Amino acid sequence: MDNSTLARPAVPTGAGPAPTPPGPTAEMAAWLSAFRPADLTPAARAWARACLLDWSAVTVAGSAEPLSALLRDELAPEPASRSSGARIVASGGRRAGLADAALINGAMSHALDFDDVHRRMHGHPTVAIAPAVLALAEDLGASGDQLIAAFVAGLEVAGALGAMMDDAHYEHGFHATATVGTVAAAAGCAQLMGLDPERAAWALSLAGTQAAGLKANFGTMAKPLHAGRAASNGLLSARLAARGFTARPDGLECEQGFGPTLSTAFAPAPFRPDPAAPFEVEEVLFKYHAACYLTHSAIESLKTLRAESGIGAEDLERLVLHVPVTHTRVCDIREPRSGLDVKFSIRSLAGLTLMGADTAALDLYTDATARDPKVAELRGRVEVDPRPVGTSPRHGAAITLTTKDGRTFRAEANVGVPATDLAAQQGRLETKARAIAPPVIGEARAEAMIAAAAGLDGAPDLSALLDAIR
Template structure:
């Protein structure tokens, strides 16, 4: 790998020079280096993230953040997606970042593990709008940040997320956003590594906040941290350039599993971005496999909820700490309830609809009855994207189904069509069908755009 030609493999395995090597790999990425397939996946990530941001822009948590950022004031240079007017670029990054994750409907990559695009894109769009950057420059910077954050995620897996309870979208995402912004700014090797150090010392976010407004805030803060890290580094702000591997650095303080050699694993399909997982249920990704298994049972066996005696759900034990709110009361809590989302799948509730996740649905007597029939078989050694469900029926019979939601699509073109349908469903009610269709076209030709002025104008209210 070119980025580590000057560093001995043994040194990387010991952790020496890791931050600089990752920075150099990201810094030297050029548009021509990115395969056509990876560019397609990257555009799909942009489309999906912008769609989720537009749909999430009216959430109450966004209104609170927007009011605060407007009160703080500053030079209005970046679009507030789904709203009228502009904000200072770092303020737009935090507001748009929170909006993009407000619905928990945005993409996932298990290498982090977390939500990659919403940590990077809000900062990158704000910076690009501020600097008048081209679409090709933005796409290249996005991929550079995406690949780096997945590699950082591999370095601290699994203990960072699974064991200690850090929300990788916030922590690992700060590095991805910093790398993307540093790339767009064309920072030199020393300054690029410094930006990662500044990002690393800001990185924070707890899984214990799932089900509250703080979880979407994590995406906004990752974008904000990344933007500020690159800008401060460019101004001469100092930091260590070995933040990942140094004593009391990010890896050793944030994970019991520091694995520097994993940083340069070859990802399946050649690029981490080509392993992106898109969400078609508006809930925590760990609930998707049980939902899909439940839907299979309903469709294949004509299941009638009233005839179910018991529901046995097998999932990986980490799901118990991620999305097992037993008696959700709010729509936000419902997104993190394995019991309730499984019940929704069995009852035929449309889990792709944003309105599904509400206080009324969480309190629906039929769903609550099904929810309370769920018991868990928590396993170790299976993917946390896998689930098997067995239904025990009142007549004494039993039926089972399973699903793994951790496998990337094999047909990117078909995936693109499905994402356009999702985008239209999210954006049409907010901006209208005409604007939504124009946005799909603009994002589809992102790398040909001389700047993002037209694209961002379409994103505003």
């Protein structure tokens, strides 16, 4: 007999346990399946355009880094097809399969560590999400509005899931860009593909089971690889789920799932409980120094002090950096040996700032800077005092500087606050783009890139942006 025809016994009213409410995986999947470009607010659109402009600029600039050439040669060697797959940024039209293109572009965009960050995610959102949704959008012939919606959707998951993982995930040694970023990339791709809730949940769970990345590799080429792998695995997860490749419907929160396994403080929470709340994309923080974001408040404090008092490196007797304790495990490389190390050496960066160095200049971060005896001498005068600063336990910093003639100066800054003047922010991002993109693609294409990112709303396709950064 076909058991499906058997009648189920009635359950008396009020009897038995209440139905289990859907967990984060199911809630995210349902939201992704229903979310459309029409649901975007003007503010979310503006923030997304800013993110995609900044990502384009740092990816173009990062394409000139040695790790980028290694990845291109391994995953898209010439002669390669120029008529199929997704485009690799700043490669003269070279293409690769979608997942490989997402990997290459993702790693290139994080090569300089000059890309945006997100407080609740505990990592770098755009370098994980944008390469995945852009490769997929190119393949699908998506519009600018569809790209923006997919990107915003991925970032919504990044912020919410990162908050559920708590600080414990990052502090234990996991790089959230690699872990949470993989799930976020899958979310953006699932939204773009229009997956139903069941398949969207599979995509999130498939991404969660592939997520990895360790902070021990900060300061090496492995760190940018985290971003590339996140984009690639997230894209693959969504495409496999679309084909019917199964995974648990609750893979983010179930026992031995993503959250409970990777964080001792994982706390499932309702996903986007207030539909009218601002989107997570509106919390993105952009970089204006080409180094680890945790160094930026200290740099800003010193820049302000130097500008207001005229104090320079020649005056320094002793400098104390009062920073959150997490800095000592992320950006306090005592003896940097390479340009990449310098990006994670807060003491070196403090000395360079006092010397008047341009910490936004890409050519500052070289092996020669790491070996510079003047930088080393100043670094030896810098102490790190690990403690929370003000009301910002993660991003704030304060400094106490003592001069050789006995004067003491203090300053404080907090770069962990999102911008409120979006026009001014856009201006700073365009200035940044004009500084770092032209050496690779020329001034004309850099201007075309800026215009294309600004014109994504309503664009019927992505050809203007893709042609500018090809």
